[in-house]
Amino acid sequence: MTLHIVSKSPYTSSALKECLGAFASGDALLLIEDGTYVLRHPALETLQSAEIYCLEADAAARGQQQLAATMDRVEMINDARWVQLCTEHQPIVSWFR
Amino acid sequence: MPRRAGHFTIWPPMKFSLAVYSAPHSAQSASSALRFAKTVLQQGHEIYRVFFYCDGVQNGNATAAPPQDEIDLTAEWQVLGQQHQLDLVICIAAAQRRGVLNQREAERLERPAANLADGFELAGLGQLTDAVANSDRLITFGS
Amino acid sequence: MSIKSLALCRTAPYGNALAREGIEAVLAAAAMDQAVDLLFLGDGVFQLLDHQSPADIGQKSLRRNLQALPMFGIEQFFVCEKSLAEREITLEQIQVAGAETKTVKDTGSLIASYPTVLSF
Secondary structure, three states, X not given: OOEEEEOOOOOOOOHHHHHHHOOOOOOEEEEOHHHHHHHHOHHHHHOXXXXXXXXXXXXXXXXXXXXXXXXXXXXXXXXXXXXXXXXXXXXXXXXXX | OOEEEOOEEEOOOOEEEEEEOOOOOOOHHHHHHHHHHHHHHHOOOEEEEEEEOHXXXXXXXXXXXXXXXXXXXXXXXHHHHHHHOOOEEEEHHHHHHXXXXXXXXXXXXXXXXXXXXXXXEEEOOHHHHHHHHHOOEEEEEOO | OOOOEEEEEOOOOOOOOHHXXXXXXXXXXXXXXXXXXXXXXXXXXXXXXXXXXXXXXXXXXXXXXXXXXXXXXXXXXXEEHXXXXXXXXXXXXXXXXXXXXXXXXXXXXXXXXOOOEEEO
């Protein structure tokens, strides 16, 4: 199952939209860098049953930690868990533009 | 196959390769790659190769001089590379276009300076292909 | 026999070097007999559009690089059907001699079938 890594804001980039268009059931989504702004985007609701992860440090850097805390559906993770996710999924697809 | 310990699944050590497309001080992606590489090694996995491509070749530019209170990614890669004998490969075609040259290339192309940082090597795109073929996981750190 | 990887091409040509450098990486892999498939998605489908003439902006035709791929054994291109429809591009406008253009509806399943995906 694929790990999709989105690193751009959904307000300026097609990264999230195109990622969601290529999302298969069982895939997981990881938000990093400006991708952490996806936390406040309604498109996240379309992923009803998927695992969604977000790099805590990247979200906190952008003042998104309080928003993240209110979201049950998103698991905030540290860098060690990021690496672990990469071992658990194959392939890994980066959506960076 | 993974082992189970409590509710965690522990996978055997894996071989990772990273493709880095972003220059230091241009996009967070360049420092994300370093952060990820450090964590991969801390977690007991192996890094087969880091392949710097596109603007990522600037990670091996020894003439960059960031302010002292900012991260020096080139220096950080050098330290990590030395500690773990990492294969830090700069794509030669991408580097020639962007002016990252070793002594031999600078002489061959008749350019005034060589600026490839120690610990990095110039090599062809075949090294990316080889990394794809020989790694368990390849992660792209885009622009 | 090597395991196939996928090059996910999402960048339009000429505006950003990534489109060209992606295809160059694919050519290098193909030249080393490493099997690689291409999926054009989003603005990446613009790489395939015919009648590209970038001489006046000082660039080389990227479509010419794509036309070289069949000589290295890459004889099919996957193209996201939705991306074509969104951009009102017809199949006739993206044909490359020697290669079959296959439109894909379920890009998620296609992507999931490869062990490694390189994004460009």
